Amino acid sequence: MLEARRIAKRFGPVVALADVSVEFHDREVHAVLGENGAGKSTLMNILYGLIRPDAGQVVLDGRALRLRRPMDAHAAGIAMVHQHFMLVEDFTVAENLMLGHLDVGWWLPRSAVRRRAREAARRFALDVDPDRRVEELSVGQRQRVEILKALLREAHTFILDEPTGVLSPDDAQQLFESLRRLRNRGARILFISHKLNEVMAIADRVTVLRRGRRIITESADRATPESLAQQMVGRPLGEFVRPPAPSSGDAVLELRNVSSARGHVALRDVSLVVRSGEIVGIAGVDGNGQTELARMVLGLDRPEAGDVRLFDPDGGRIEPAPRAVAHIADDRRREALVLNMSLAENAVLKHHTDATFSRRGWLNRRAIASHAAQLVREFDIRPASPFVAAASLSGGNQQRLVIGRELAAGRGLVLAVNPTRGLDVASTDFVHRRLSERAANGCGVLLISADLDEILRLVDRIYVIHSGRLTESRRAGDPARPTHDTAEIARLMAGLPPDCGGRT
Ligand SMILES: Nc1ncnc2c1ncn2[C@@H]1O[C@H](COP(=O)(O)OP(=O)(O)OP(=O)(O)O)[C@@H](O)[C@H]1O
Ligand SMILES: [Mg+2]
Structure with missing residues (x-):
């Protein structure tokens, strides 16, 4: 023992x-x-x-x-x-x-x-x-x-x-x-x-x-x-299930026939659109091109063929770039946080040069601290001190910090990659509500997640990614309340054709 x-x-x-x-x-x-x-x-x-x-x-x-x-x-x-x-x-x-x-x-x-x-x-x-x-x-x-x-x-x-x-x-x-x-x-x-x-x-x-x-x-x-x-x-929990979006607006992200063999998984003729007001899910087994797709959307890689179009809330085209997208990154410790910086400093990363937080190259410490304090309150980050190093926060609290920072700003595209990994049940629920709220407020959300339950609870439309190819899985059944066909999604995730009817 x-x-x-x-x-x-x-x-x-x-x-x-x-x-x-x-x-x-x-x-x-x-x-x-x-x-x-x-x-x-x-x-x-x-x-x-x-x-x-x-x-x-x-x-x-x-x-x-x-x-x-x-x-x-x-x-x-x-x-x-x-x-x-x-x-x-x-x-x-x-x-x-x-x-x-x-x-x-x-x-x-x-x-x-x-x-x-x-x-x-x-x-x-x-x-x-x-x-x-x-x-x-x-x-x-x-x-x-x-x-x-x-x-x-x-x-x-x-x-x-x-x-x-x-x-x-x-x-x-x-x-x-x-x-x-x-x-x-x-x-x-x-x-x-x-x-x-x-x-x-x-x-x-x-x-x-x-x-x-x-x-x-x-x-x-x-x-x-x-x-x-x-x-x-210390209290019972209800599981959040998002109702489908009542309507969707203009495109905030559009990929047209994008191909690229630069990453480890080649993207092949990927087309996809995310409109304001909706949450679009990318389901798939990790390592099938999700990373490569996210890099395209963030403008970190350019397509060899095809086109990635990002739009601002007024419909103008903007260059894909990390700053243009609210990005909940897959690996918070490598991609989203600077661990030896404080919670407050991390809370304004990417935005520290905005007029609210700096003037003529000088950081406005007071504005930064008060912004951090607000995130801490709103996202219940513990310990509730803006001065602790990000490294000393527990995994889930680091994630809340990233999500708080990314969702605080903007109306355009939210790219969320496995956003609730490592979160407890209450926080998962919380993040799901927040993503849903962002969509309701006019963002378009692209949710890339290895957790199929999460996708089914949140999204309006589902694409499945396998070996760098996307297939859209359409809702079916009762036309009044069409549902996603989970068996079909599972088949697509395994790389089987959608209509092969079970085992091949
Ligand atoms: N090195 C450290 N320095 C300061 N505080 C720390 C350190 N490690 C952990 N803590 C604090 O101790 C508490 C417990 O953290 P711990 O990492 O054990 O939580 P956990 O249950 O594993 O949470 P999670 O589910 O988020 O991983 C947290 O409040 C955390 O902020
Ligand atoms: Mg832990």
Whole structure:
């Protein structure tokens, strides 16, 4: 048994954990749940030796562990998948997988490293190319590498901090299969996720944290998604489903027969339009051209053939450019935030040269601070201090900051890429309402998401992306209330023709 005993941890004034005790048994999948900032990652990082607690002990099979660094945790048979990836970007997938495995010795032929990587990918059914450099991978692909790296360790305890955030439903199923096998062989698995149906499917027991305190530990059979949400947030939650837009206006974005082979996935003859007032969804398994498509829309890449047209709210054509689009980026830590800058500074990134925030090259600190304070209030960012470094915010709070900044301005196009990844149920609901509000206020929203449920709840129209091609999936059924055909969408996501009627 692995025990957290009376663990306490503060960061300055913030109490991350207060007197938390949990027992993690052998042969169990133990889900740790809680709102953004509840203390989940802090507790896991303490069990892994990355953070030292102010008080309390980590006890393994009756013996207190001295965890001064992750090496100590490895020695105790503990492996971890981090919420934020810890891969070496310059290395290939295979090199990353072998890193830290002391058993491989000082020297190993490249071919053997690659073979092992390929074997691992096959064994855990998580597809990655061993020769690609991590730098070139999409977030979903990085996630797979990060998971493989942990599963490859000869560990008895596996800690997975939001491993499924960007996995496709298929990959998540594969991961759960692997986790069940590990558990049945006696391993103990600590699992963090905000997706409650996932938790119900995989967990044997659940622990709920709220604001640094343990609220309950119970058998998963006794819990329901509703009871868990209630324990996490302290109140019941309704799931937001957006009604279809009453009407749509002029185009804010139009792609006409766009092709480009510059990215890793070639875009092929992509046409698409987003009008003011509507939310358009791009469904698809991560790595099918979503990144390339987003770069086109942002003007970061130019098409080799075809045309990308962006319009301002008055219908004038504007150059595609990052500043012209409200962009909720896929990877907040790499693309959206400057981690060592403060919350307030991050809150005006991209807009810091606007007249509101600067004059003749001098920043108006007071205006910036008050803008940040408003975002903090409106988006309930915790801790509520404009001066904390963005790096010290919990994952979900970083995401709220990005969303707050991007949705604060403009009426044109909102490009949201996996906008609720890592958000708790209450915040997810909140973001969905905000996106819906932006559409109602005249924005056009392009929602690229690996989460099909999210797309189905929010959008007016759906395109499916596969191997760089888009196919529109039209609503069908009762003409008065046409619905999206999820079976058809699933077929398109898998690259099958829409009308092939099930298996081929
Ligand atoms: N290095 C740090 N410096 C300052 N404060 C921190 C640091 N790490 C965490 N915190 C604070 O401790 C609290 C708990 O954070 P933690 O990352 O454990 O939350 P979490 O439950 O994992 O949330 P999420 O679901 O958003 O990942 C938060 O208020 C966070 O801002
Ligand atoms: Mg966390």
